[in-house]
Amino acid sequence: MSLLHYIIRRLLLMIVVLFGVTLLVFSIMMIIPPGQRVGIYVQHEKITPSQMEALIIKYGLRDPAPIQYLRWMANVLRGDFGHSVTASAPVSEGFKMYFPVTLELVLLATPLIIIVGIKLGMLGAIHKDRSIDHATRVFAIVGYSLPTFWLGLLLLMIFYGYFGIFPPGTISPDSKDVVFSAEFINFTGLLTLDAILNWRWDIFWDALYHLILPTINLILLNSALLMRLMRSSMLEALGQDFILTALAKGASKRIVYYKHARRNALIPAVTVAGVLFALLMGGMVITETIFARQGIGLWMARAALMLDVPAIMFNVLFLGTVFVTVNLIVDIIYAYIDPRIRLG
Amino acid sequence: MEKEYIDEAGFSRETTAFPELRRPRQPGKHPRLREFIFSVKRFLSNPLSIIGLLIILSFAVIAILAPILAPPPYPDDPYKMPHKGWQMTPSPPSPENPFGTLQQQYDIYYGIVWGARNAFRIGFFVVLANLVVGIILGSLAGYFGGVVDEIIMRITDIFYSLPFLVIAMALVVAIGRGLTSIILVLIILGWPTYTRVIRGEILVIREKEYILAARASGASHLRIIFKHVLPNSIYSVLIIASMQVGTVLITAAALSFLGLGSETGYADLGQMVSTSRNWIVGPPDDRLAYWYVVFIPGFVIALFVLGWNLLGDAARDVFDPKLRRR
Numbered sequence: 001m002s003l004l005h006y007i008i009r010r011l012l013l014m015i016v017v018l019f020g021v022t023l024l025v026f027s028i029m030m031i032i033p034p035g036q037r038v039g040i041y042v043q044h045e046k047i048t049p050s051q052m053e054a055l056i057i058k059y060g061l062r063d064p065a066p067i068q069y070l071r072w073m074a075n076v077l078r079g080d081f082g083h084s085v086t087a088s089a090p091v092s093e094g095f096k097m098y099f100p101v102t103l104e105l106v107l108l109a110t111p112l113i114i115i116v117g118i119k120l121g122m123l124g125a126i127h128k129d130r131s132i133d134h135a136t137r138v139f140a141i142v143g144y145s146l147p148t149f150w151l152g153l154l155l156l157m158i159f160y161g162y163f164g165i166f167p168p169g170t171i172s173p174d175s176k177d178v179v180f181s182a183e184f185i186n187f188t189g190l191l192t193l194d195a196i197l198n199w200r201w202d203i204f205w206d207a208l209y210h211l212i213l214p215t216i217n218l219i220l221l222n223s224a225l226l227m228r229l230m231r232s233s234m235l236e237a238l239g240q241d242f243i244l245t246a247l248a249k250g251a252s253k254r255i256v257y258y259k260h261a262r263r264n265a266l267i268p269a270v271t272v273a274g275v276l277f278a279l280l281m282g283g284m285v286i287t288e289t290i291f292a293r294q295g296i297g298l299w300m301a302r303a304a305l306m307l308d309v310p311a312i313m314f315n316v317l318f319l320g321t322v323f324v325t326v327n328l329i330v331d332i333i334y335a336y337i338d339p340r341i342r343l344g
Numbered sequence: 345m346e347k348e349y350i351d352e353a354g355f356s357r358e359t360t361a362f363p364e365l366r367r368p369r370q371p372g373k374h375p376r377l378r379e380f381i382f383s384v385k386r387f388l389s390n391p392l393s394i395i396g397l398l399i400i401l402s403f404a405v406i407a408i409l410a411p412i413l414a415p416p417p418y419p420d421d422p423y424k425m426p427h428k429g430w431q432m433t434p435s436p437p438s439p440e441n442p443f444g445t446l447q448q449q450y451d452i453y454y455g456i457v458w459g460a461r462n463a464f465r466i467g468f469f470v471v472l473a474n475l476v477v478g479i480i481l482g483s484l485a486g487y488f489g490g491v492v493d494e495i496i497m498r499i500t501d502i503f504y505s506l507p508f509l510v511i512a513m514a515l516v517v518a519i520g521r522g523l524t525s526i527i528l529v530l531i532i533l534g535w536p537t538y539t540r541v542i543r544g545e546i547l548v549i550r551e552k553e554y555i556l557a558a559r560a561s562g563a564s565h566l567r568i569i570f571k572h573v574l575p576n577s578i579y580s581v582l583i584i585a586s587m588q589v590g591t592v593l594i595t596a597a598a599l600s601f602l603g604l605g606s607e608t609g610y611a612d613l614g615q616m617v618s619t620s621r622n623w624i625v626g627p628p629d630d631r632l633a634y635w636y637v638v639f640i641p642g643f644v645i646a647l648f649v650l651g652w653n654l655l656g657d658a659a660r661d662v663f664d665p666k667l668r669r670r
Binding site: 013016017018020021024025028029031032141142144145146147148149150153154156157160161162164277278281282285286289290300301304305307312313315316319320323324327 | 392498499501502503505506507508509510511513514515516517518519590594597598601602603604614617618620621624625626631632635638639642643645646649650653654657
C-alpha cells in the first residue's frame with residue numbers, strides 16, 4: 001500500500017471515528033434529564049414549573065433522541081454550538097476567549113517536555129545501571145505516581161505561599177489594565193506574543209512569570225512517559241551492530257550516541273506523542289484549575305460543575321477532534337519513517 | 345555417567361543436537377511450580393519491587409484494621425468522618441488529632457485510615473470490572489475476528505479518541521456527582537485498554553500450532569479460549585492491571601478534586617485534597633501554617649499509587665518473557 005493510500009484510508013476512518021465521537025458525546029448528555037438540560041435556556045432564577053415545561057417543549061428536549069441528535073448536528077455543522085453559561089457568551093465566543101491561554105501554555109510546555117524526556121531517557125540509557133540511570137528512573141516513577149493536583153498545590157504552597165513568588169492567575173492586575181486598554185492591540189490572544197508585538201516587555205515578563213509554575217507542573221508530570229520509552233529504545237539502539245562498528249572504527253562516543261543511536265531511538269518515541277497529548281489535555285484541566293488560568297481546561301472544569309451542557313459538549317468534541325488529528329499525524333509520520341506499518 | 349544441564353529456571357535442556365546434555369525430567373516438582381519459584385526469586389531480588397510490596401502491604405493492613413485503628417463514631421456509615429464543631433480554620437497536629445484536622449475540624453488521621461480502605465475499594469472494584477469486560481470482549485474480537493472484531497475495535501477506537509479525564513468528567517456530570525458515579529464511569533470507560541491488549545495477544549497466539557492442534561482434536565471454542573489462549577496471554581494484562589490500580593485512584597481523586605466527587609466529610613483521599621485548596625497560604629506570620637492539610641492526604645495518594653506502580657514494574661520484569669531470562 002502506498003503512503004497516499006494509507007493516508008486516504010486513515011482519513012476516511014477518522015471521519016467514522018469522529019462521527020462515533022459525536023454520537024457518544026450526545027448520548028452521554030442525553031442521560032441528563034430534560035428538566036436539568038433546560039437550565040441553559042432559563043434567563044431568570046424564578047421560574048414556574050409550567051414555564052419550564054414550555055421551554056422544554058419549545059426547544060424540543062423531549063423529542064425522540066435521533067431527532068434531537070440531527071437537530072444538534074445540523075447546528076454543530078453550521079458552527080453553532082449554543083450558549084455557554086460559564087462563559088456567559090456563545091460557545092464560539094468563549095472558545096476565542098479561553099483557547100489562547102491554553103495554547104500558550106501548551107506551546108511553552110510541549111517542547112520542554114520533549115526535551116527533558118528525551119534528554120533524561122538518553123542519559124539513563126548511556127549510563128545504564130549507574131547512579132544517573134537510577135536517579136532518572138526514580139524521577140520517572142515518581143513523576144508517574146504523583147497526582148497532578150497535589151504537585152500543583154505543593155508548588156503553589158512553597159513558591160507562592162512561602163516565598164511569595166510566582167502567583168497563580170494569567171497576569172497581574174496592573175498588567176491586566178494595560179492589556180484591556182485601547183492602546184494594547186490583541187493580535188493573537190497569546191499574551192506573551194502580543195506583548196512583544198506591542199513592544200511592552202513589562203507585560204511579556206509578567207505573563208511569563210505567571211507561566212512558570214504551571215509549566216514546571218506539566219513538565220514534571222508528563223516527561224516521565226517519554227523518558228522511559230526513550231531509555232528503552234535507546235538501549236535497544238545501542239545494542240545494534242552498527243553502533244559497535246562505529247565505535248570500533250574509532251568514532252567518538254559523543255557522535256555515536258547523539259547521531260547514530262539517537263536517530264534510531266527517536267523512531268519509537270514518536271508513537272507516544274499521541275498519548276502524551278492526551279495526558280497533557282487531562283493535566284491541563286487540573287493545572288489550569290489549580291493555577292487559576294482562564295483557559296479551556298478551567299472552562300471545562302467550571303462547565304462540569306455548572307451543568308453547562310453546550311460548553312461540555314463543545315469541549316469534548318473539540319479536544320476529541322484535536323486528539324484524533326494529532327494521532328493521525330503521528331501515525332502518518334510513523335508510516336513515513338517505518339514503511340512496515342503501512343502493510344499492516 | 346550422563347552429564348546434566350539445568351538452566352537457571354531448573355529446566356533441563358532437551359536438545360537432540362547435544363544428546364550428552366539430555367537428562368530425564370526431574371520427578372516431583374511440576375514445571376509450573378518451578379516457574380513460580382523462579383518468578384518469586386526474581387521478584388525478591390529487586391529492591392524496588394520489595395519497597396512496592398511493603399507499601400501495598402502496609403496499606404492493606406491499615407485498610408483491613410481500619411475499624412480498630414480508627415473506630416468509627418457512626419458504625420452504619422464508617423466512611424463518614426467525625427468532626428468536632430464547624431470551625432473553618434484547620435487545627436495543627438495534636439495528641440488528639442495526630443495529623444491535624446481539615447477545615448470544619450475533620451480528623452485527617454481518621455480520613456486517611458478509612459481513605460486507604462476506600463482507595464482499595466475504588467482501585468480493585470474498577471480494575472476488576474475492567475478486566476472482566478476487557479478479557480471477554482478482547483477474546484471475542486481476537487479469537488473470532490471478522491465482523492465481531494471490527495465492531496468491538498471501532499468502539500474502542502472511539503473511546504480512545506477522547507482524552508480520558510475529559511470524557512470522564514462529562515460522563516460523571518451526566519450521571520450525577522458522587523463517588524459512586526466516579527467508580528461507575530471509570531468502569532464504563534476503562535475496559536478498552538485491556539480489550540486492545542488481550543486482542544493483540546490473542547491474534548498472535550491464535551496462529552500457534554498448539555491452538556491448531558487443539559482445534560483439530562475437537563476442542564470447543566470456549567475450551568480453547570479458557571484452556572489455551574487466555575493462560576498464555578493473561579500476564580501482560582495483569583501487569584497493566586496492577587499499574588492501573590494506582591492510575592484509577594489518581595483519576596478518581598482528580599475528579600473528586602474538580603468537585604465532582606463525594607460531599608465534604610466523606611473519607612475519600614481525593615476529596616480531602618480538594619478541600620485543602622483553600623489552605624495553601626497561611627497567615628502572614630506563618631505562611632506554611634496549614635502544610636499538613638495540603639501535604640498529608642496528597643502524600644498518601646502518591647504513596648499508594650507509587651506502591652502499585654513499583655509492583656507493576658517489578659511484575660513486568662518478572663513475567664514478561666522478553667525480559668525474564670535476561
